[in-house]
Amino acid sequence: MNQFKVFKHPVGTIEAVKQGWCWPAFFFGFMWALFSKMWAIGLSVIALIFLIGVVTGPDISDGANGFINLCGFILAIVFGLKGNAWREENLRSRGFDLIDTVTESNKDGAIALALKNIVAH
Secondary structure (H helix, E strand, O other): OEEEEEEEOOOOOEEEEEOOOOHHHHHHHHHHHHHOOOHHHHHHHHHHHHHHHHHHOOOOOHHHHHHHHHHHHHHHHHHHHHHHHHHHHHHHHOOOEEEEEEEEOOHHHHHHHHHHHHHHO
């Protein structure tokens, strides 16, 4: 069972964000950020990748290649650790409000439970 924060937009859209480690952000990085409508984070990483490519040029040494790989791994760790918190912040900035925090096995179950809790109150 996972803990989820459930958010609702005034137009009725509901989103659930799992708490803790974010595997999609860890594995897909900037693509996950763009898919999640976090444009600044996604585009910043793309710009950083482009900049590193320009600085290192086409003839990259083994030392520089190792450094780039290390930076990529560290970036993946940061995305995994912070991804869900970034997503919550993004939802709030887009007008979503926290409606409940629930423990459930998946996002759909978390949304259903949060809606059930609202109706019960």
